[in-house]
Amino acid sequence: MQQHAIHRRAPGHEEGEHEDCGYGTEMPRTVSDVPDDPAFVFDLDGTLVDSVYQHVMAWQRALDEIGVGLAVWRIHRRIGMSGGLLMQAVLREAGRGVPKDVIDQAKALHGQYYAESLASIHLLPGTTELLQALDELQIRWAIATSGQPEDAQPVLKLLGRDLDSVILIDGAQVPYAKPDPHLFLAAMSELEVNPHDALIVGDSIWDMLAARRAGALGIGVLSGGYSQAELEAAQAFRVYNDPQDLLDHIDELGVRIPRQS
Amino acid sequence: MQQHAIHRRAPGHEEGEHEDCGYGTEMPRTVSDVPDDPAFVFDLDGTLVDSVYQHVMAWQRALDEIGVGLAVWRIHRRIGMSGGLLMQAVLREAGRGVPKDVIDQAKALHGQYYAESLASIHLLPGTTELLQALDELQIRWAIATSGQPEDAQPVLKLLGRDLDSVILIDGAQVPYAKPDPHLFLAAMSELEVNPHDALIVGDSIWDMLAARRAGALGIGVLSGGYSQAELEAAQAFRVYNDPQDLLDHIDELGVRIPRQS
Numbered sequence: 001m002q003q004h005a006i007h008r009r010a011p012g013h014e015e016g017e018h019e020d021c022g023y024g025t026e027m028p029r030t031v032s033d034v035p036d037d038p039a040f041v042f043d044l045d046g047t048l049v050d051s052v053y054q055h056v057m058a059w060q061r062a063l064d065e066i067g068v069g070l071a072v073w074r075i076h077r078r079i080g081m082s083g084g085l086l087m088q089a090v091l092r093e094a095g096r097g098v099p100k101d102v103i104d105q106a107k108a109l110h111g112q113y114y115a116e117s118l119a120s121i122h123l124l125p126g127t128t129e130l131l132q133a134l135d136e137l138q139i140r141w142a143i144a145t146s147g148q149p150e151d152a153q154p155v156l157k158l159l160g161r162d163l164d165s166v167i168l169i170d171g172a173q174v175p176y177a178k179p180d181p182h183l184f185l186a187a188m189s190e191l192e193v194n195p196h197d198a199l200i201v202g203d204s205i206w207d208m209l210a211a212r213r214a215g216a217l218g219i220g221v222l223s224g225g226y227s228q229a230e231l232e233a234a235q236a237f238r239v240y241n242d243p244q245d246l247l248d249h250i251d252e253l254g255v256r257i258p259r260q261s
Numbered sequence: 262m263q264q265h266a267i268h269r270r271a272p273g274h275e276e277g278e279h280e281d282c283g284y285g286t287e288m289p290r291t292v293s294d295v296p297d298d299p300a301f302v303f304d305l306d307g308t309l310v311d312s313v314y315q316h317v318m319a320w321q322r323a324l325d326e327i328g329v330g331l332a333v334w335r336i337h338r339r340i341g342m343s344g345g346l347l348m349q350a351v352l353r354e355a356g357r358g359v360p361k362d363v364i365d366q367a368k369a370l371h372g373q374y375y376a377e378s379l380a381s382i383h384l385l386p387g388t389t390e391l392l393q394a395l396d397e398l399q400i401r402w403a404i405a406t407s408g409q410p411e412d413a414q415p416v417l418k419l420l421g422r423d424l425d426s427v428i429l430i431d432g433a434q435v436p437y438a439k440p441d442p443h444l445f446l447a448a449m450s451e452l453e454v455n456p457h458d459a460l461i462v463g464d465s466i467w468d469m470l471a472a473r474r475a476g477a478l479g480i481g482v483l484s485g486g487y488s489q490a491e492l493e494a495a496q497a498f499r500v501y502n503d504p505q506d507l508l509d510h511i512d513e514l515g516v517r518i519p520r521q522s
Contacts, residue, residue, distance in 0.1 A: 046334075053333040057318060057381075064381065071385055071503060072314040073307075073486040120322065124332055225334040229490030242332060 029196070037139045037255055039193040041184055041216070044145035045080065046203035046224025048127045048243060049155045053225070054117040055079050055110075059086070062109035066102050068094045076225060080204035082146050082177030083107050114151060123158050124223050126244025131159070133247055139255065142167035142187040146177035146206075167191060179206040181214035188214065199253055201246065208234035219253065221246065290457070298400045298516055300454040302445055302477070305406035306341065307464035307485025309388045309504060310416045314486070315378040316340050316371075320347070323370035327363050329355045337486060341465030343407050343438030344368050375412060384419050385484050387505025392420070394508055400516065403428035403448040407438035407467075428452060440467040442475035449475065460514055462507065469495035480514065482507065 046052035059075045070090050078086045087103050098106075134141050145152055149170050156162060167190045174182035188198050195215035202208065203224025211218035212235055220231030220239035228239045238253065240246040251257065307313035320336045331351050339347045348364050359367075395402050406413055410431050417423060428451045435443035449459050456476035463469065464485025472479035473496055481492030481500035489500045499514070501507040512518065 050332050050334075053314065053317060053321070053337070056314060060314070061381065069383055071311050071484055073311075073484050076314070076486055120318075120325065122330055223332055223334050225337055225486060227488035227491050229494075230488050233490075 033194070035193070035197050037137070038197050038199045038253065039139065039188070039191045040134060040141040041187045041191070041198055041200045042141060042143050043080065043200075043202035043204070043207045044143050044152060044155055045147060047201055047207075047221055048124060048131075048143070049121060049158060050124050050223065051114075051121045051155070052076070052079050052203065052223075054121055055114055058110045058113035058117060059090075059106075061113045062106045063090065063094075065109055066098065066106045068096065068098065068106075070094050080146060080202070080206040080224070081179055082171055083110070083148075085177070085179075111148070111150065118154050121155075121158070124221075124242045124244075126242055126247050127159070130243040130247040130250075133250070133257075137255065137257065140191045140193065142169065142191050144169045144183040144187040144200075146171045146183065148172055178204075179209040179213070181210050184210055184214035184216060188216065205230055205234035208236050219246070290455075294455070296454070296458050298398070299458050299460045299514065300400065300449070300452045301395060301402040302448045302452070302459055302461045303402060303404050304341065304461075304463035304465070304468045305404050305413060305416055306408060308462055308468075308482055309385060309392075309404070310382060310419060311385050311484065312375075312382045312416070313337070313340050313464065313484075315382055316375055319371045319374035319378060320351075320367075322374045323367045324351065324355075326370055327359065327367045329357065329359065329367075331355050341407060341463070341467040341485070342440055343432060344371070344409075346438070346440075372409070372411065379415050382416075382419070385482075385503045385505075387503055387508050388420070391504040391508040391511075394511070394518075398516065398518065401452045401454065403430065403452050405430045405444040405448040405461075407432045407444065409433055439465075440470040440474070442471050445471055445475035445477060449477065466491055466495035469497050480507070 042048055045055060056072060056076045056079055060072050063070055063075070068091065070093060074093055075090060078089050087106060091098050131141065143166060147170055149172055152168060152170050156166060156168065167187065169183050169186045169190065171177040174186050176182050184200055188195055191198070198216040199219050200207065200211035200214070200216045201219045201221060202211065203221045204226055208218040208220065208231060217237045218235060220236030221242055222228060222239065223242040231239050240249065303309055306316060317333060317337045317340055321333050324331055324336070329352065331354060335354055336351060339350050348367060352359050392402065404427060408431060410433055413429060413431050417427060417429065428448065430444050430447045430451070432438040435447050437443050445461055449456055452459070459477040460480050461468065461472035461475070461477045462480045462482060463472065464482045465487055469479040469481065469492060478498045479496060481497030482503055483489060483500065484503040492500050501510060
């Protein structure tokens, strides 16, 4: 898989003309470069599925077991970043070094405890309706999650989708997860969309940071438990409650819903 | 128990002089009215003890069982208000009426699931040190929680205290819990402190609202998972990470620590 977003080429543009169009190297573009509608890249946990708090509690149990007592709110504020960064951050906050094998043990315990909580995890309000609406409007979308494939699979099942019908980029497919931009760049590459024309929807400030680094607009949702002010401070362009609220205001994002006649 | 804060009387003031000194009826006072140090009233869950997320998950399980699917972040943002108000708010957000016996069932399930999670609940960083420091400085403090006595008892045990050595006002002792001011007024009454001279420390916007309605200053802590901006918007006078951070900056609150010689 390519790790840089590839370029949507308008008629008359020569191959390679806009080769290096990442963050900080923006090139002028013309009206004909712009697609009719933006494409969407969705974070998974806390954005499409109501699983952030289960991840938080799974990490708390895992950290407790390796003897790292850390207040739960500090774990909550780290959910959505890569598991490795999360461990690094929480261990620094807990003020202690932990050997690599113990870190690996904590990651494995988190995966186990999270899997045990799957029965209590539901889609967020409007997730099914939003994705269905995008499909009907022939607007392309993808999912990009810092999580591991085994965490994402059960959620696809909740969505009633499988890997053949969904573009899903997970933490195992890229060198670095959020807040690095790799996941979103890979998703936009698969969607064949220019970052200028992508909207990245996420619940955490790590999504907003990665979206900005990927050169795309970040859209926040409150459903992961971050506040509106935190998401706005991380440059969320708009903030909605959840997928239903986003769908109810999707015209604000430049999506044209054909008028019912 | 009295439900209005009683008045600290300075020499020369006649009995009853300041009888009705609640919110909105402030009376002038003189230098001699002001005690040397403020008194503290602490919320419990999310302020002294790291139990908010366990309460959230217990409510989620309970609501799931009575068939009220509600996104977890919406429960999180209601923790700290009275159980009755919480149920009222979540049922309105879920858009459905539920018979009283089913609501009672959900409350009972919440209590049961919360009790099951007690082993994973720890004091927040600095709680023991902060309360000890206040004791050493002979600064009075109390605890006021919307929770029920059976939820508060195990936390007192974590604190190494019992009801004989702590002023604890719980939801069963007053007509209305937070965001009504009754809990804090009752605590200040027990402390024999004027609301002008009390600092109310809490993690939720319900604490800040109840503090304001009780006529006292609200101090926020982030340890319940609310953001700094949310607490400040609810008029928190200062916001600290947790009890340790508050202790490290206690001079900002007008508490005089005698200089070590």
